[in-house]
Amino acid sequence: MSPVLAEFAGPGQALSLGSPATPELDDGEVWLRVTCTTICGSDRHTYHGRRSTPLPGYLGHEAIGIVEASRRPDAQPGDRVTFSMLVSCGECDRCAAGLGHKCRKVFKYGHENLPWTGTYGSHMRLLKGTELAKLPGDLPDEAAAPINCAFATGIAVADHVVGHRVRVIGGGLVGLATALAVLLAHPAREVEVIEPDTQRQVWAKRLGMKPSTDQPVDCLVECAGVRAALEPAMAGLKIGGRLVLAGLVHPDSALPFTAEALIRNLWTIVGVHNYAPGVLPRAVDLAAEFNRRIPCPEWTRTLPSLDELDTCLAGAPDEALRVAVRFGPDPA
Ligand SMILES: [Zn+2]
Ligand SMILES: [Zn+2]
Numbered sequence: 229m230s231p232v233l234a235e236f237a238g239p240g241q242a243l244s245l246g247s248p249a250t251p252e253l254d255d256g257e258v259w260l261r262v263t264c265t266t267i268c269g270s271d272r273h274t275y276h277g278r279r280s281t282p283l284p285g286y287l288g289h290e291a292i293g294i295v296e297a298s299r300r301p302d303a304q305p306g307d308r309v310t311f312s313m314l315v316s317c318g319e320c321d322r323c324a325a326g327l328g329h330k331c332r333k334v335f336k337y338g339h340e341n342l343p344w345t346g347t348y349g350s351h352m353r354l355l356k357g358t359e360l361a362k363l364p365g366d367l368p369d370e371a372a373a374p375i376n377c378a379f380a381t382g383i384a385v386a387d388h389v390v391g392h393r394v395r396v397i398g399g400g401l402v403g404l405a406t407a408l409a410v411l412l413a414h415p416a417r418e419v420e421v422i423e424p425d426t427q428r429q430v431w432a433k434r435l436g437m438k439p440s441t442d443q444p445v446d447c448l449v450e451c452a453g454v455r456a457a458l459e460p461a462m463a464g465l466k467i468g469g470r471l472v473l474a475g476l477v478h479p480d481s482a483l484p485f486t487a488e489a490l491i492r493n494l495w496t497i498v499g500v501h502n503y504a505p506g507v508l509p510r511a512v513d514l515a516a517e518f519n520r521r522i523p524c525p526e527w528t529r530t531l532p533s534l535d536e537l538d539t540c541l542a543g544a545p546d547e548a549l550r551v552a553v554r555f556g557p558d559p560a
Contacts, residue, residue, distance in 0.1 A: 232555055233349035234537070236285040239277030242538045243287070248343045253299045256356025260309070264369035265291035265347035266528070266550040267540060268377050269400070269453075271338065275541040278478070281339055286346030289313045289338030290377045290550075292369060293352065303360055310375045312359035312508055313337050328505040348537070350555040361508040367516050370552040371524035374401060378550075379518070380511035382406040384503035385474045391446020392417055397461055398452025398475055399423030399432050401527075401549040406451055406474070408435050408521075409514055420445070422452075422461060427547065435521050444469075451475040459484035470496045477501065528552050 231250055234243040253259055268290050273279040275287065295307040303309065316323050316331030323331050335355060338346045344353040354360070363372050382405030389410045396407045399421050411419045420440045421432040429439070444466040450458055453475035462485055465471060490497070503511075530552040531540060540551055 229350070229556070231344075231349065231351040233286065233344060233351070234288075234346070234555075236275070236281070236283070236287050236346075238283050239275065243348065243541075245534070250351070251344060251353050253297060253353070254356065256300050257298075258295055258300060258303050258354040258358070258360070259297040260293035260311070260352045260354055261296045262291050262293040262347055262350060262352055262555060263308075264293075264373045264552050264554055266370070266373040266552050267546075268374070268550075269545065270377075272541055272545070273478075274339070282341040285339070285341055286343060286348065287338050288347030288349075289336070290374045291347035291352070292363060292372045292375070296351070300356075307360075308363045308365070309360045310363060310372060310508065310512065311337075311354050311361075312505065313376045313380070314502060315355050315357045316505060318357060326504060329502040348553070348555065359505055359508050361512050363512060364516060367512075367519060368524050370528040370530065370550065371515055371519040372512075373552060374550050375511045375515045376508065378402045379405045379515045380503045380507045381474065381500075382409045383507050383510045383514055385449060385451065385472060385500045386410045386413060388470075388472045388498045388500055389413075389447050389449060390470050393420075393443060393445045394418070394447045394449065395420045395422060395440065395445040395461065395464060396437075396449045396451055397422045397457050398450070398454070399425060399428035400451065400545075402475065403449075403451035404428070404432060404435060404437075404549070405514060405518060406449060407432065407437050408518055410449070411436050412514070412517065422457065428549075431522055431527060431549075435518070446470070447472065449474065453478065455480055455482070455484065462489075465493070465495060468494045470498065472498050472500060474500045530554065 315335040316328035317333045320332040378401040385406045386409035421437045447470045449472045527549040529548040
């Protein structure tokens with residue numbers, strides 16, 4: 229079977245499968261056979277035109293795969309890996325400041341118009357500077373595919389969490405991954421998740437989270453992307469508390485409090501977007517622990533056929549935390 233790649237011509241148009249010329253690898257690059265990709269909320273946003281992308285585009289950024297060809301010494305054919313969603317130059321002022329995810333030349337898989345750099349296809353071209361992390365053999369594909377987005381973001385968000393009592397708004401995969409990372413960092417913490425969906429509440433409990441209470445918290449962590457959920461939750465943030473914002477990455481995100489409230493309550497606010505270089509290996513461990521607590525057949529589902537991909541992208545978010553897609557032959 230020759231490699232296939234889904235092309236996105238623009239909002240409202242179905243993805244088309246094609247076989248563009250496969251690239252000659254440059255120094256530092258890897259040719260990856262994508263064994264599993266998962267649909268992220270940001271793919272749905274791009275598909276609907278709520279976030280702009282150069283066209284034609286190549287969507288998808290959550291995936292894992294097997295190295296087929298490599299021009300870098302730390303990747304050998306046969307290696308099963310995850311890769312950083314972002315590629316940074318390592319040389320600019322922002323990279324030097326530890327903000328590689330805001331690199332002046334940043335490249336973001338699934339958001340560019342360079343063929344073979346989206347995960348919706350059988351293969352990918354991983355560019356020089358992409359971080360790679362090898363995967364444990366017993367971690368299933370479906371649980372490993374979101375490592376480079378949801379789980380890595382969860383680690384990055386959790387790194388900014390302080391205090392004993394923590395409340396996470398949102399029980400989607402980023403919220404639950406964040407909550408678990410917060411708990412694993414300090415197991416004595418009380419970590420609550422605010423989530424209206426009963427299935428997601430059950431998952432939060434199995435991960436070790438407490439049901440939401442009225443107790444004031446030291447840290448409030450926004451992972452839902454829903455402005456209306458933040459306003460009532462602010463009433464529970466202690467004087468001296470910290471608000472960590474990670475989910476409201478869209479224009480409808482005006483904060484529901486005044487500077488006066490911030491000043492009088494001695495609050496601190498931190499914004500977290502994506503993740504800096506170096507997070508990926510910890511995200512692998514987080515996904516493995518998540519999957520030990522809730523095996524992935526319970527929180528993922530696999531599309532039975534590629535014919536359903538457009539319907540899935542166009543539709544409402546799934547009940548599963550992630551929908552997995554396979555473009556290549558099914559592993560036996
Ligand atoms: Zn994502
Ligand atoms: Zn840079």
